[in-house]
Amino acid sequence: MNQIHRIRTLPLLLAALLALTSLGLVHQATTLPGSSLPATTQTATTQQATEITTFILVRHAEKATAPANDPALAPAGVQRSQRLAEMLAHSGVTAIWSTDFTRTQETARPLAEELGLEVRSYDPRRENLAEWLIDRTEGGTVLVVGHSNTIPMLANGLLGEERFEEYEESDYGNLLIVTLDAEAEDNKAKVLHLRF
Numbered sequence: 001m002n003q004i005h006r007i008r009t010l011p012l013l014l015a016a017l018l019a020l021t022s023l024g025l026v027h028q029a030t031t032l033p034g035s036s037l038p039a040t041t042q043t044a045t046t047q048q049a050t051e052i053t054t055f056i057l058v059r060h061a062e063k064a065t066a067p068a069n070d071p072a073l074a075p076a077g078v079q080r081s082q083r084l085a086e087m088l089a090h091s092g093v094t095a096i097w098s099t100d101f102t103r104t105q106e107t108a109r110p111l112a113e114e115l116g117l118e119v120r121s122y123d124p125r126r127e128n129l130a131e132w133l134i135d136r137t138e139g140g141t142v143l144v145v146g147h148s149n150t151i152p153m154l155a156n157g158l159l160g161e162e163r164f165e166e167y168e169e170s171d172y173g174n175l176l177i178v179t180l181d182a183e184a185e186d187n188k189a190k191v192l193h194l195r196f
Contacts, residue, residue, distance in 0.1 A: 054141040057176040060103040085110035094140035104145045124150035130157030
């Protein structure tokens with residue numbers, strides 16, 4: 001599969017995965033006759049759907065070099081933020097959270113404009129940030145834009161374990177999907193680590 005085809009199909013695959021995950025249907029899939037692809041069953045209820053929260057965690061896109069204290073996105077970062085918006089436009093995002101920095105707000109803005117959502121601000125230094133976000137977004141699909149040190153820390157808080165370390169300064173391509181299901185027997189969050 002060539003690079004262009006992969007880029008075009010990634011948003012569709014991601015949207016399908018997020019839809020199935022947020023509805024709790026990933027483990028309720030059946031196989032259509034004559035196909036190896038799963039077809040979702042109609043057994044999910046509205047109550048089940050609201051008990052699952054999906055967090056999509058990304059670091060801000062590539063930043064300019066100036067001003068040093070709060071730079072905007074570099075041209076490559078603008079392109080990455082637009083690609084993120086294309087990827088997530090049909091994924092069921094219901095809320096968008098970002099730190100107050102220009103680079104994080106600019107990373108979130110294209111998707112927010114596409115979906116008609118407000119970009120809400122959060123303080124990445126807040127104690128118990130994962131719990132705070134869960135309390136404000138329970139039952140939705142949420143994009144959270146942060147930084148190389150805060151996104152791994154937030155993922156660890158959502159997962160309840162130290163799984164991710166701070167990203168390299170030059171690494172802007174991590175995308176973590178953390179799914180919390182209040183009804184899961186093991187009561188454990190699940191994570192999918194992608195690159196974009």
